[in-house]
Amino acid sequence: MEPVIVIGAGLAGSEAAWQLAQRGIPVELREMKPQKMTPAHHSGDFGELVCSNSLRSDQLENAVGLLKEELRRCGSLIMACADQHRVEAGGALAVDRHAFSAAITEKIRSHPNITVVEGEVLDVPEEGNVIVASGPLTSDPLAQAIASRYPQNSYLHFFDAAAPLVTFESVDMDSAWFASRYDRGTPDYINCPLTQEEYQAFWEALTTAQEAEVHGFEDAGVFEGCMPVEVMARRGRDTLCYGPLKPVGLKDPKTGKEPFAVVQLRKDNAQGSIYNIVGFQTHLKWPEQKRVFSMIPALKNAEYVRYGVMHRNTFLDSPRLLDRYYRVRTEPRVRFAGQITGVEGYVESTASGCLTAMELARELLGKPPIDFPQETAMGALALYISEESVVHFQPMNVNFGLIPPLGYRVKGKRNKNAELSKRALEALEKLDLS
Numbered sequence: 001m002e003p004v005i006v007i008g009a010g011l012a013g014s015e016a017a018w019q020l021a022q023r024g025i026p027v028e029l030r031e032m033k034p035q036k037m038t039p040a041h042h043s044g045d046f047g048e049l050v051c052s053n054s055l056r057s058d059q060l061e062n063a064v065g066l067l068k069e070e071l072r073r074c075g076s077l078i079m080a081c082a083d084q085h086r087v088e089a090g091g092a093l094a095v096d097r098h099a100f101s102a103a104i105t106e107k108i109r110s111h112p113n114i115t116v117v118e119g120e121v122l123d124v125p126e127e128g129n130v131i132v133a134s135g136p137l138t139s140d141p142l143a144q145a146i147a148s149r150y151p152q153n154s155y156l157h158f159f160d161a162a163a164p165l166v167t168f169e170s171v172d173m174d175s176a177w178f179a180s181r182y183d184r185g186t187p188d189y190i191n192c193p194l195t196q197e198e199y200q201a202f203w204e205a206l207t208t209a210q211e212a213e214v215h216g217f218e219d220a221g222v223f224e225g226c227m228p229v230e231v232m233a234r235r236g237r238d239t240l241c242y243g244p245l246k247p248v249g250l251k252d253p254k255t256g257k258e259p260f261a262v263v264q265l266r267k268d269n270a271q272g273s274i275y276n277i278v279g280f281q282t283h284l285k286w287p288e289q290k291r292v293f294s295m296i297p298a299l300k301n302a303e304y305v306r307y308g309v310m311h312r313n314t315f316l317d318s319p320r321l322l323d324r325y326y327r328v329r330t331e332p333r334v335r336f337a338g339q340i341t342g343v344e345g346y347v348e349s350t351a352s353g354c355l356t357a358m359e360l361a362r363e364l365l366g367k368p369p370i371d372f373p374q375e376t377a378m379g380a381l382a383l384y385i386s387e388e389s390v391v392h393f394q395p396m397n398v399n400f401g402l403i404p405p406l407g408y409r410v411k412g413k414r415n416k417n418a419e420l421s422k423r424a425l426e427a428l429e430k431l432d433l434s
Contacts, residue, residue, distance in 0.1 A: 003028040004129045004360065007121050007142075009046040011078055011346055012338030012353030013133035014104050018077035019357035021113035023434075025364055029108065032120040038137040038311070045101035046108055047078060051162045051226060052276060053100075053268045055082055055347050058093040060421040061414045063398045067347050067377040068093065069425065071354060074378075074433055077107055078350040087267045088188040090180035096270040124149055129333050129360060133353055136160065136313035136339040143314055150328065153321040158395065160313045161228045161281030162306075164289060165274050170303035171265065182249035189266055190275060191250050192298035193259035202295045203240065206233045209288040212310060226344075228310065229280045244279025263296050274305055283310030315342045317393050318385040325369065326356040326382065335360065342385050344395035351378050351398075352385075358433065370431055374404055376424045 006017045009031035017027045034044030041048055059065045071079045081103040085096045108114055123145040124130060134142055147155055171190060178187040194202060209230060232239055241247070245261040252259050265275035277299075282289060286307040294300050318341050321328060326341060328334045337353040355378050359369055372379030380402035384390070396402070400420055410416040 001026060001364065002128050003115070004131065004364075005030065005125050006131045006133060007124075008133040008135055008338065009033070009108065009116070010133060010135045010338060010349070011047050012135070012349045013131070014047045014108055015076060015078050015350045015353035016131050016133060016337055016357035017108060017114050018111070019075070019354055020361055021111045022075065023361040023365065024113065025361055027114045028117055029114055030117045030119070030121050032118070032139065035118055036120050036139070038139075041137075043098070043101065045098075045105045047081070047104035048101050049095070049097045049346065051160060051281065053087075053094050053097045054089060054266060054276075055093040055095065056345070057091055059091050061417040063377055063400045063403075063417075064345070064347050066421040066424055067351055067381075067398045069421075070376055070378050070428055071347070071351060073425070073428060074354055074358065076350060076354055077104065081107070085270065087270050087272075088186050089266055090185040090188045092266075094266060094268075097268065099270060124334060129335075129364070131335045131337055131353075131356060131360070132340065133337040134340060136315065137311060138314050138340060146316075150321060150330070152330075154317050156315055156317060156393070158313050158315070159283075159310060160226050161283055161310045162308055163277050163280040163282070164293070164304055164308045165268055165276055165306040166265070166299065166302040166304055168273050168275055170301055171275065172298045172300060175300075176265075176298035177253050179250060189264045189278070190298070191252075192263040192265065192296050193247070193252050194245075194261045194263070194296060196260040198295070198297065199241070199245070199261045200237075202292070203233055203237055205292045205295055206230050209284050209292050211288075212283050212285045226281055228282050228284075228308075230282060230284055263299070280308065282308035284308065313339065313395075315340055315395055318342045319388050319390045319393050322386050324371075324379075324382045324386045325359045326352060326385075339395070342393060342395045343381055344397045348381060348396075348398050351381060354378070355382055367432075367434075370433065372431070373427055374402075375427045377403065 003026035004020055006013050006029045009029055017029045020027050056064045081100055082095050085099040087094050087096055122141045176190050176192045179191055180187055180189055241261050247258040247262045250262050264278040266278050268274040268276045289307050323329050326335045326337055335356045337356045338349040343352050374380050374383050377398050381398055384402050410419050
């Protein structure tokens with residue numbers, strides 16, 4: 001059997017290569033790192049996380065929690081490595097990003113059915129089965145080649161921002177405390193309170209701080225799910241208090257009351273020596289980040305191991321190009337996976353790589369397609385990105401709104417979501433996932 005060519009060893013590409021290889025199908029995995037790097041990447045390992053170390057909620061009452069459980073039941077490499085290298089984060093699944101990526105890299109490189117070929121890919125191969133999982137930072141030559149190959153499709157662009165990282169020892173714990181919201185799970189977040197006066201001064205400085213130059217950037221082009229904190233702040237004085245700085249469910253042990261606003265820090269590595277400033281994706285100039293974020297009392301002397309960065313994301317107008325198997329409708333030997341398809345988020349990218357590889361393997365082995373139903377999170381995502389009636393296509397995180405309603409009334413949102421997850425997993429159990 002000729003090897004399937006997988007372009008890109010991010011989460012989607014690594015997952016796709018693994019799913020194929022596990023079914024006995026040879027894979028040639030092409031990755032441009034470490035020969036060529038993007039502004040967002042810092043290592044040559046596969047499956048590198050760049051925006052956050054969190055894979056979000058791990059609870060089945062949340063759609064991304066359901067998606068993760070579906071992936072586990074599909075034998076996901078990414079989920080196995082995430083579970084192995086998780087760090088405490090309340091009800092969320094966060095990982096030690098370096099150990100996580102190293103584990104993925106070792107598994108991929110040691111698999112007998114996977115051959116890794118380093119170097120930039122400049123065009124879609126003219127023959128054979130191909131999965132393009134080049135990511136939201138697809139290199140310009142490959143992006144241009146894809147655009148030329150499928151002229152009926154138009155590229156869309158948005159901008160993504162990563163949050164700063166600080167050392168734990170530099171956080172003033174006299175001004176902060178450990179807790180999770182509503183005391184759920186273990187107290188894994190560092191909570192940095194601000195009074196109304198402190199918040200007002202911080203907000204004014206944030207909205208007027210100097211931004212780094214990003215060619216073509218406009219506030220309207222920012223994807224809502226990863227919006228720079230300064231863009232969010234400019235939408236209104238209280239916007240942050242209903243977003244990343246919301247104090248609800250967080251009582252300061254010194255006062256017994258909820259502060260006016262709270263900045264949360266989440267552990268970024270297993271040792272707990274580095275913390276991520278939650279929700280503080282930014283493209284402010286680095287000196288401005290230090291100046292403005294130091295106005296948060298607990299971060300007045302913070303040591304930054306990485307400042308926030310801004311970078312371009314690229315995605316396809318997938319409803320016009322792809323089917324439910326992530327295949328190009330006019331050239332089905334070519335498939336796409338990951339954020340380039342318009343699925344947004346680490347887990348969603350993994351799921352797209354998993355589904356497209358599983359369906360391709362079925363095809364190569366002479367088996368009928370799995371056809372993940374819309375009742376499952378994996379199926380709902382695939383059907384969303386391929387739904388031609390979607391006119392103004394935008395990247396989408398998995399959510400229960402993509403899944404058909406139950407058809408009967410359940411009291412309480414969490415109870416309803418739990419029922420939707422139960423139905424999804426029961427549907428998954430009936431599928432032949434081999």
